[in-house]
Amino acid sequence: MPSPTDPILFAFGPFAIRWYGLLIVLGAFAAGYAASVEAKRRGEDEDHAWNILIWALIGGLIGARLYHVLSTPAGGSRGFHYYFIEQPFGTLNLFGIAIPFPTALMIWEGGIGIYGGIAGGILAITIYTRLNKLNIWRWLDIVAPGMLLAQAVGRWGNYFNQELYGPPTDLPWGILIANVHQRIAPYNDLSIYPLTTTFHPLFLYESLWNTIGFILLLWTGRKYADKLLDGDIASLYLIWYPLGRILVESLRPDAWTLGGIPTAQIVSGILILIGIGLMILRRKRPELATNFITHPTPKPRQRRPVRARK
Numbered sequence: 523m524p525s526p527t528d529p530i531l532f533a534f535g536p537f538a539i540r541w542y543g544l545l546i547v548l549g550a551f552a553a554g555y556a557a558s559v560e561a562k563r564r565g566e567d568e569d570h571a572w573n574i575l576i577w578a579l580i581g582g583l584i585g586a587r588l589y590h591v592l593s594t595p596a597g598g599s600r601g602f603h604y605y606f607i608e609q610p611f612g613t614l615n616l617f618g619i620a621i622p623f624p625t626a627l628m629i630w631e632g633g634i635g636i637y638g639g640i641a642g643g644i645l646a647i648t649i650y651t652r653l654n655k656l657n658i659w660r661w662l663d664i665v666a667p668g669m670l671l672a673q674a675v676g677r678w679g680n681y682f683n684q685e686l687y688g689p690p691t692d693l694p695w696g697i698l699i700a701n702v703h704q705r706i707a708p709y710n711d712l713s714i715y716p717l718t719t720t721f722h723p724l725f726l727y728e729s730l731w732n733t734i735g736f737i738l739l740l741w742t743g744r745k746y747a748d749k750l751l752d753g754d755i756a757s758l759y760l761i762w763y764p765l766g767r768i769l770v771e772s773l774r775p776d777a778w779t780l781g782g783i784p785t786a787q788i789v790s791g792i793l794i795l796i797g798i799g800l801m802i803l804r805r806k807r808p809e810l811a812t813n814f815i816t817h818p819t820p821k822p823r824q825r826r827p828v829r830a831r832k
Contacts (some may be wrong), residue, residue, distance in 0.1 A: 523723060525698035526682045542679035549675030550579050553668030556736075560664045560743070570656065574665060577650045578643040585642020589635030591626045593778040593785070596706075600633055601778065636673065636767075637789050643669070659753030659804075666759040667739040673763070674732035680725035688722030688773035696720025706776045724770050731766035738762065751804050760797030764790030 531539045554575035558568040593601045605626040614623035647665065651658040680686035684704040687697055699705050700717055709715045739762070743755050768790045771777055777784035 523695055523697045523720070523726075525684060525700040529682045529684075541682035545679040545682075546583075546676045549672035550575060552675055553665070553672035556668035556671055556740075557665050560667065560740075564660070564664060566660070566664065570654065570661070571664065574647055574650055574661065577646040578665070581646025582639040582643035583629070583634070585645070586634035586636060586639030587626075587629050588642075589638020590633045593635060595776045595778045637786065640669075657752060659751075659756065662756035663743065663752060663754065666756045667736050667743070669759065670732045670736040670739065670763065674729045674736060677725045677729040677732070681723070686725040686728075686774075688724045689775060690715065690719050691722045692720070693722075695723060695726065697723040697726075709775070722773055724773055727773075728766060728770050731770075732763065735759070735762040735766070751801075753804055754801060757797040757801045760793045760800075764793040764797075 526541070529540055529542060531541050531544060533539070554572055557571035557575065561568050561571045590600075591602065591605045594603065595601045605624075609625050611622045612625040612628055614621045614628075644662070647661065648658055650656075651661055677686070681697070684699050684701050687699060690696075690709070698717070698720055699709070702710055702712060702717070705715075709719070709721070739755055739758060742758065743750065768787050771784040771786045771790070774784065777786065779785060780788060
C-alpha cells in the first residue's frame, strides 16, 4: 500500500483542510444518517438523532483529545510528555502572523484517543436524553451501529497522518511510512528499516473490524428485535469494538502501557465486562437499569377520601 503524499487536502490562505478532520466529519455525518434511519425504523423522532450527533461530536472530540494528550505512549509518540513538557507551545500562522499556541489544543494536527471519545460521547448522550426525557438505553441502541461506522471512516485519517501502524511486514497490504519523522523507534533507523520497509496498517485492520461490527449490529437489531431489550445493541457494541481493539493493540509498538500491559487492552477488558454485565442486569432486574438513568412515568397521587363534616 503506497504512503500518502500530504495530510492536507487543500489550503487557502492561512487555513488548511486536513484529511484527518474531513474524515472525522464525514464519519460523524454517516453515523448521524445511520442513527436517523434506525430511529425512524423504531418509530422515534429522527430530529433527536441529529441533535444527539451534535452533542456526541462535541463531547466525543473533547474526551478523545483529553485521552490522547494525557496518555504516555511508548516509542517517542506524542503524549503527555510532548504536549506539556517537551513542546507545550507551537506556532499558529494567521495571515502571516506567527502566534504561540498550546500544542495540546492543536487537534487538527492529529491525536485523539477513541476511548476518551466514547466516554465523552456517552456522557453527552446521557445529558441530552435526560434533558429531553428520553430512554437512554433505546437511544444508545439507535446510535451504536453508527458509532462503529464513524470509527471505520475516521480511522483512515491515521493513514494520511502516517500513524497507527504496526511492525514491519512483507504482506501485500503493508503500508509505507515514507516520512521518517513519523516513524517511532526503532523504526526510524533507516540503516535497518529503509524507506521501502512496509508496516502492518493497524488503522486498516480496525476500520475493517468496525465495518463488520456495523453490519453485524444492524443485522442483529433486526433479526432478533423481538428478543432484545433496550440497551442490548449498545452492550454488544461494548463487547465487539473492545474485542477488536485488544487484537490491534497487541501489534502496536507505541502503545501506552500500565504495568507492561497496553492501557487500551485494560480498558477494553473492562468495557467487555460492562457490556456483558449490563445484558445480564437488564434481564434479572430490568427496573434497576431503566430507573437508574431514564425518567420513569410518575405514579398518580392517590387522593385521600374527603370526610364529611358533622
